[in-house]
Amino acid sequence: MIATRIRRAWLLLPGLGWLLLFFAVPLAIIFVVSLGQRDAFGGVSMAAPSLRNYSRALEPDFLPTVANSLRYATLTTIFSILISYPIAYWISRYGGRHRTLLLVLVMLPFWTSWVIRTYAWMIVLRDNGVVNSVLMSLGIIHEPIILLNTDLAVVLGMTYGFLPFAILPLYVSIDRLDPALVAAARDLYANGRSAFIHVTLPLTMPGIIAAALLTFIPAIGDFVTPDLLGGAQTITIAKVIQSLFLSAQDWPYGAALAFLLIVVTIVGTVATLRVLRQEVIG
Amino acid sequence: MKEPDLDATGELELALARYLADERISRRDLLARVAKVGAAAALAPIAAACTSAATAAPATPTSGPTAAGAVPTPVATATPTPLPSPEGQLYIYNWQDYMGTDVVSSFEKKYGVKVTQDFFPDYQTMEAKVGAGGSGYDITFPTSVDIPKWVTRGLLVPLDQSLIPNRANLGPAWQNPGYDPGNKYSMPYMWWTTGVAYDTSKIKEELTSWKALWDPRWKGHISVLDDYREAFGMALIRLGYSVNTTSDKELDAALALLEQQKPLVRTYTVDDIGELSSGDSWVVHAWGSDVHQVLPERPTVKFYTPEEGGIRGSDTMAIISGTKHPIAANLFINYMLDAKISAANTNKIGYMGPNQAAIPYIDPNILSDPAVNPADAVVAKLQELLDLGPDLQKYNDRWLKLRSGA
Numbered sequence: 035m036i037a038t039r040i041r042r043a044w045l046l047l048p049g050l051g052w053l054l055l056f057f058a059v060p061l062a063i064i065f066v067v068s069l070g071q072r073d074a075f076g077g078v079s080m081a082a083p084s085l086r087n088y089s090r091a092l093e094p095d096f097l098p099t100v101a102n103s104l105r106y107a108t109l110t111t112i113f114s115i116l117i118s119y120p121i122a123y124w125i126s127r128y129g130g131r132h133r134t135l136l137l138v139l140v141m142l143p144f145w146t147s148w149v150i151r152t153y154a155w156m157i158v159l160r161d162n163g164v165v166n167s168v169l170m171s172l173g174i175i176h177e178p179i180i181l182l183n184t185d186l187a188v189v190l191g192m193t194y195g196f197l198p199f200a201i202l203p204l205y206v207s208i209d210r211l212d213p214a215l216v217a218a219a220r221d222l223y224a225n226g227r228s229a230f231i232h233v234t235l236p237l238t239m240p241g242i243i244a245a246a247l248l249t250f251i252p253a254i255g256d257f258v259t260p261d262l263l264g265g266a267q268t269i270t271i272a273k274v275i276q277s278l279f280l281s282a283q284d285w286p287y288g289a290a291l292a293f294l295l296i297v298v299t300i301v302g303t304v305a306t307l308r309v310l311r312q313e314v315i316g
Numbered sequence: 317m318k319e320p321d322l323d324a325t326g327e328l329e330l331a332l333a334r335y336l337a338d339e340r341i342s343r344r345d346l347l348a349r350v351a352k353v354g355a356a357a358a359l360a361p362i363a364a365a366c367t368s369a370a371t372a373a374p375a376t377p378t379s380g381p382t383a384a385g386a387v388p389t390p391v392a393t394a395t396p397t398p399l400p401s402p403e404g405q406l407y408i409y410n411w412q413d414y415m416g417t418d419v420v421s422s423f424e425k426k427y428g429v430k431v432t433q434d435f436f437p438d439y440q441t442m443e444a445k446v447g448a449g450g451s452g453y454d455i456t457f458p459t460s461v462d463i464p465k466w467v468t469r470g471l472l473v474p475l476d477q478s479l480i481p482n483r484a485n486l487g488p489a490w491q492n493p494g495y496d497p498g499n500k501y502s503m504p505y506m507w508w509t510t511g512v513a514y515d516t517s518k519i520k521e522e523l524t525s526w527k528a529l530w531d532p533r534w535k536g537h538i539s540v541l542d543d544y545r546e547a548f549g550m551a552l553i554r555l556g557y558s559v560n561t562t563s564d565k566e567l568d569a570a571l572a573l574l575e576q577q578k579p580l581v582r583t584y585t586v587d588d589i590g591e592l593s594s595g596d597s598w599v600v601h602a603w604g605s606d607v608h609q610v611l612p613e614r615p616t617v618k619f620y621t622p623e624e625g626g627i628r629g630s631d632t633m634a635i636i637s638g639t640k641h642p643i644a645a646n647l648f649i650n651y652m653l654d655a656k657i658s659a660a661n662t663n664k665i666g667y668m669g670p671n672q673a674a675i676p677y678i679d680p681n682i683l684s685d686p687a688v689n690p691a692d693a694v695v696a697k698l699q700e701l702l703d704l705g706p707d708l709q710k711y712n713d714r715w716l717k718l719r720s721g722a
Contacts, residue, residue: 265581
């Protein structure tokens with residue numbers, strides 16, 4: 035019995051090792067660095083460790099930035115799920131023998147680097163870009179509208195980028211749903227809409243939660259999209275952290291902000307999961 | 317068409333580096349993706365590279381009789397004492413596309429040295445690598461502002477002036493620069509100015525002042541360099557202060573001016589080329605040499621050094637501490653200061669070198685472009701950014717406040 039357990043525990047080793055080496059250790063390094071100070075040359079001085087960087091990070095100066103990040107991540111999550119759910123539903127229910135092919139198509143964009151795809155959006159959205167040219171040639175607008183470097187561009191780019199992360203868990207949970215349950219609801223005189231609301235939606239809620247987490251978490255830490263598609267008015271906390279590490283060369287301060295962001299994300303995720311598990315899944 | 321423009325590539329690589337850091341990508345993926353980045357960079361506006369390549373006639377720079385072969389002992393032409401023979405290897409850490417086409421290969425042939433060149437994706441990466449020591453590189457290209465700091469940190473070794481007779485080719489302004497008196501640790505490589513570029517097809521009046529970047533009429537079509545020294549420099553010049561001030565009062569005034577500008581700004585970016593060539597921004601805080609590269613594609617773009625004055629910057633060549641190939645390194649720096657080689661570099665990359673003797677060999681299109689080669693009266697109004705030591709933090713803090721503020 036015990037021997038079997040030990041043998042089984044071996045299976046965990048790669049995962050635990052990975053977690054330790056690529057999550058726990060870096061996190062510990064970030065925390066240690068965050069206690070230091072920037073030295074005159076942009077290095078890290080650990081001469082007098084303190085929590086000073088954390089008190090700096092909690093100053094209200096950053097509130098607008100944090101609010102911006104939350105807004106983008108929330109909007110991205112909502113749009114991703116609204117778009118993904120019908121797609122996943124359709125593939126699962128009506129995809130027939132093409133389902134595998136359709137899922138491969140969902141993953142297809144990953145074959146090209148995200149940065150390149152984001153650059154493509156820049157070409158589409160700029161003043162002389164595809165969208166403005168089409169709208170102008172149709173006579174809908176007469177002057178180009180500014181699309182690139184706006185909130186709209188950031189949310190659009192992130193939704194586009196994280197959509198596959200939402201489709202896949204939704205597909206899995208919809209696919210698992212026994213159609214007989216929906217049929218039973220219909221037999222009990224539920225119309226299509228109420229069968230969906232009272233049967234399909236609650237039973238696929240785990241998929242919706244997984245999809246929300248898989249879009250929200252990367253969205254809150256994403257700095258590539260706000261950097262390339264955003265502009266002067268679209269600063270995010272991830273972008274601030276990036277510039278603290280690169281241009282300001284203030285690693286301790288950047289590390290403090292990064293550590294706070296990670297902790298808040300973990301705590302928020304765990305709390306959300308708990309609440310939802312109790313309320314939704316029961 | 318092989319060479320994409322400098323800054324679009326830089327931005328792409330920067331973005332790629334960030335992306336890689338964010339995504340933890342496998343090595344094979346990385347190679348595939350880098351190949352794609354190259355392809356995408358080639359899509360970027362690069363007409364400039366074509367024209368300058370076409371005119372870069374003296375790009376096969378054989379300043380001595382080298383046809384004979386790759387014998388390492390050079391013919392003692394200019395120097396009376398025989399040169400020590402260089403080591404067989406040389407490692408250079410450089411910006412991408414920051415040299416004339418055949419410069420490295422002709423140096424290899426002339427001195428029998430095998431040169432390995434690596435490219436840094438952004439300046440911070442280079443500084444971090446060199447600063448950590450043991451990078452293995454012999455030569456790199458620090459910005460002049462950083463020379464005092466690097467010397468203090470012990471990152472550089474003094475040059476062997478006896479191996480660099482071509483120093484005499486430098487213009488008078490570069491013989492004894494403030495950042496490195498007597499060129500003890502560095503030789504100037506290229507220099508540039510910062511000013512304003514605008515699209516005359518969108519803006520019908522003549523602009524002459526920094527104030528254009530604060531003009532509400534161009535709201536949403538103004539871009540500012542994502543570089544805090546340059547951005548604060550611009551505001552400080554408008555206020556009539558030194559671009560190297562460390563006075564809190566003056567810096568606060570500059571911050572207030574930048575905050576006033578922010579709602580009008582479309583984007584803070586170092587991709588001034590992209591802003592101009594895409595047409596998204598009409599008034600652009602820009603580096604003159606970048607504007608020169610945009611001209612073939614967008615002839616309506618015009619660059620000016622604002623009447624209030626502008627900023628001058630320069631890159632240097634320096635030898636990194638711990639070099640294992642000091643003779644080859646000094647000889648390479650000397651080679652880069654050769655009149656024809658320097659001109660070949662300028663003709664290829666569109667930046668002016670500090671090399672007086674090179675001027676006869678430089679493309680007239682470059683010499684006549686005030687964005688790259690401003691008149692002496694304009695140069696007199698330019699300020700150079702200096703190392704500020706710990707006071708740099710004052711700029712950093714305010715820049716962060718500006719960028720993260722509501």
